[in-house]
Amino acid sequence: MITARNVLESSYDRTLATELLEAYTEAKHNYLLGGHRLSAVEGGRFCEAAYRILEHLTKGRHTPIGVQLDTEKTARALESLNAADFPKSVRIYLPRALRVVYDIRNSRDVAHLADGIDPNLQDATLVTAVLDWVVAEFVRLSERVDADTAQRLVTELVTRKYPVVQMFGDRPRVLRADLRASDTVLVLLYHRGATPTTLGELTAWVADSMQKNLRRTVRTLDDKALVHLEGTEVLITRAGEHDVESRKLLEFDSS
Incomplete structure (x- = not known):
């Protein structure tokens, strides 16, 4: 790469x-x-x-x-x-x-x-x-x-990179275990910026408990215009970026 x-x-x-x-x-x-x-x-x-x-x-x-x-x-x-x-x-x-x-x-x-x-x-x-x-x-x-x-x-x-995402080789990991699947996906896509991410990559990056329904999670985000899903590739939208920033999902403590 x-x-x-x-x-x-x-x-x-x-x-x-x-x-x-x-x-x-x-x-x-x-x-x-x-x-x-x-x-x-x-x-x-x-x-x-x-x-x-x-x-x-x-x-x-x-x-x-x-x-x-x-x-x-x-x-x-x-x-x-x-x-x-x-x-x-x-x-x-x-x-x-x-x-x-x-x-x-x-x-x-x-x-x-x-x-x-x-x-x-x-x-x-x-x-x-x-x-x-x-x-x-x-x-x-x-x-x-x-x-x-x-x-x-x-x-x-x-693209701004945040400490809440840590790289392990080529694999990013979200360091906040309190996030639900949809928010975890948004943080990962925000971190990736303009680089398309495949559903397969997302599946490998999220926790095991999130993998089974990941495709449904991404489709729901697509329906809300927070991500753009085309085939097997996903990109975060401007609306998705704003959502991540406004809800402070990139911070370790979002309270």
Whole structure:
């Protein structure tokens, strides 16, 4: 199965790609668990890996990890590149997006209140959104996969993942035993985002007690327009996403 990690680690310097993805994963994890300040910190680490990837992509070498990175100099060098040699995303969009995250990490006070208003949530929300876009853009620029696969990987990257679903290999498991079958299905489909899920996969992922009537459960959700069932494939609808979010099914404690 092709993943964003496969694409990035085979398209760019492997060490830098791994560093980028580790920082990305930590930033997202901290954000979803409410660690907004830590999310911004990981955003800075992410940016240093991303700047180095851009250096390596355009020069064939990069500032070694552990050596102070002059991000402003790097950004100026990227902006001065010949437009015929590198796309605008590499020269302009990515460096400027990274600058925003880097400045929040270094210039904003992510540890204290500002004028009595805590900026950590809004900062972390911006940081994680930019990180989503940057990783997705690196996937798109890799040209290692066809357009349809790249779009699927990008969509999966920007879909919010929640700690209530844990991956065991390729198998997701909902960690809330209090959910009924229909809600468990909705959470799994929400987690999958735009990736179609088969009835067979759902059957394998839910608890044994839910398997016997799973097809009926999915059809009921389809009748309510919460999912879209076509043949053996199921996708969550916008109405289904709203239902999951409004009833807080993605939280460990929904009381």
